[in-house]
Amino acid sequence: MSEPTGSAESNRRLLHDYFDVMNADGDLADFFSEDVTWVNMESGEQFTGPAAVRDYITALHTRLFDARAEGRSLDVTDAHAFLEGEFVGTPTDVRVPFCLVYDVRDGRITAMRLYMSFGTLPLRAVEASGEPIART
Secondary structure, rough: OOOOOOOOHHHHHHHHHHHHHHHHHOOOHHHEEEEEEEEEOOOOOOOEEEHHHHHHHHHHHHOOOOEEEEEEEEEEEOOOEEEEEEEEEOOOOOOEEEEEEEEEEEOOOEEEEOOHHHHHHHHHHHHHHOOOOOOO
């Protein structure tokens, strides 16, 4: 018997499929509702809509800093998923902890809230690379 949409098990499969597509550099927008939102909780910066959210996630992983997400734990309920992990920057091996909360409804991701200290990224990246830190 298959799990109903919105069950913890169906949401777990959705998230695992999403991570598989992310790791293969595929199009994440297919997993989002039409009104999906992304919020960086530290700054309040928001992105709305499948294309904008997808483009931001892609930039976060490839252009804002060269990093990959390493999940430590994933807990999934009927309406949410909670991912704890670290962004691991390359080639300096900078590690920045994060927690990402997903809202899930009708087999789609409807919202994401990232809890991460962006303010520590440049300082940590420079320190890890061994280069001096310019203070102004």
